[in-house]
Amino acid sequence: MRSSAARCALVAVLLLAPPGSRAAELPWDRERVVSLAGQLASEAEALYDEVFRQPIPVGVPDQRRDYHRLKRETRHLRDEARHFARALSGGEGQEETAASFEALLSSARWAEQRARTVFTVRQVQERAARVHALLRELARFYDEPGPLPEPYAR
Numbered sequence: 001m002r003s004s005a006a007r008c009a010l011v012a013v014l015l016l017a018p019p020g021s022r023a024a025e026l027p028w029d030r031e032r033v034v035s036l037a038g039q040l041a042s043e044a045e046a047l048y049d050e051v052f053r054q055p056i057p058v059g060v061p062d063q064r065r066d067y068h069r070l071k072r073e074t075r076h077l078r079d080e081a082r083h084f085a086r087a088l089s090g091g092e093g094q095e096e097t098a099a100s101f102e103a104l105l106s107s108a109r110w111a112e113q114r115a116r117t118v119f120t121v122r123q124v125q126e127r128a129a130r131v132h133a134l135l136r137e138l139a140r141f142y143d144e145p146g147p148l149p150e151p152y153a154r
Contacts, residue, residue, distance in 0.1 A: 037085040044081035047127040070114035
């Protein structure tokens, strides 16, 4: 069974606007960014685990394909978050980690696109909301846009 409301909720929490050209909202706070990156890596790991606990859809080939793509994109998101956190913990700064953060946002966008067609449970949506909140907070330290676009609706 697919739930339009569940799908839209997950999309709403994962959807990020494309990179913008405005300056960072907050001055660089290395300690805060390293802390947020560590939390993000933990939450991305938990999201990955939660997605992998979901049952494989039966019957509809497109849902099965999209389910496997969502798993792959969630794994990629987890790996990008780990890399980003390690780079910051290793002493890299804003300029050195900007490309890594951009790759992380790209992973989140791909996961969001895959989530559009896959039914997910509340636990996945809650984990995705935590990941999204951390990405939004981190974006304030990078040259990323502010408001979320409207959630995808079918």
